[in-house]
Amino acid sequence: MTATVFSGAVAEAEPRPAAPAVATTTPAVTRPAAVEKEPVCLRLKGAEACVGPEGSDRPGITVEDTANDNFHPAVEYYLNGYLGTKYVIHNLGRGGEVRGNREIGRIVTFRAALYEGNHRVKFGRWKTVRDMTKYPLKRETRVTPAEARARSKTCTSTNGAATMCFGEQKTFVFVCDTGADKYQARAQYFLAGDPTARFEIHQLAGVNTCGKAEHGDLAVSMYRASVYNHNRRVATRLYKYN
Known part of the structure; x- marks a missing residue:
């Protein structure tokens, strides 16, 4: 599959994990993937x-x-x-x-x-x-910054606290939090030379954790790694071109 390019001030409430299901005697119903027909x-x-x-x-x-x-x-x-x-x-x-x-x-x-x-x-x-997609992405939550670098073609870092790495051919992007502080790592990047869609990955899990996104056949064209304190940017570098 390929990535698709189709051409307040109120306290933020983050989603919470669903409560565990309570066991009942009702038999489970298996629902096939991608049964929905409309978005x-x-x-x-x-x-x-x-x-x-x-x-x-x-x-x-x-x-x-x-x-x-x-x-x-x-x-x-x-x-x-x-x-x-x-x-x-x-x-x-x-x-x-x-x-x-x-x-x-x-x-x-x-x-x-x-x-x-x-x-x-x-x-x-x-x-x-x-179950909206027939071939869903798997969850990767245990990738370390060292593993992300080893699996990637290109990496960039900001102040030793945020690292962004990516590879081509079925493009993937990692962003890793490498600083033991209160700030969060964030990747900001564009795909296939299109300046009208900016993609971001916010890594919220803490030091030495990485988040991953996949984008099919579209290559990263411009990118940077930044450090944020919630929604306030505290460190960054200029965008680099791939």
């Missing part, structure tokens, strides 16, 4: 985020700009119930354009948001969908 969408004024199966008009995870204004929409999401790594796709195109990524997990928890520059001004509620 599941969430809307804000100016943004529409969707998760859909292959064959629909919005496969994978996408975000559409639905208003010609000074804001840009984004979709924020977690994969496979793991809250240690958050992904964000910023749609920097014009009104009516859609940006996204086909590479999703079996479980996707997502919401729509509106940004003014790098400042998030509005966001909606979280929603979780399951």
Whole structure:
């Protein structure tokens, strides 16, 4: 599969893992993957985020700009119930354009948001969908920074606290937190030379942990590693070109 490029001030509430299921005598019902035929969408004024199966008009995870204004929409999401790594796709195109990524997990928890520059001004509620893709990404939560470097073609670091590594041919991107501090590592990058969709990986799990994203056949074209204190950037370097 390939990555898809289709061309407040209120306290943030992060999603919580679902409570454990209580055993009952009712037999389990097995549901085949990708039974949904239409995308599941969430809307804000100016943004529409969707998760859909292959064959629909919005496969994978996408975000559409639905208003010609000074804001840009984004979709924020977690994969496979793991809250240690958050992904964000910023749609920097014009009104009516859609940006996204086909590479999703079996479980996707997502919401729509509106940004003014790098400042998030509005966001909606979280929603979780399951079994939307026939070939879901597996969860990787135990990759260390050393392993990420060994598996990658290119790496860059910022102040020894955030490392971003990636490889081509079925492109993957790692971002690793390498500093024992209160800050979080973040990767920010663009794919296939398209300046209208910025991808981000926020690594929230702590020191010596890495998050991973996959993007199919699209290569990373511009990238940087940054360090954040929540949503305030405290260290970064200029973008590098691949």
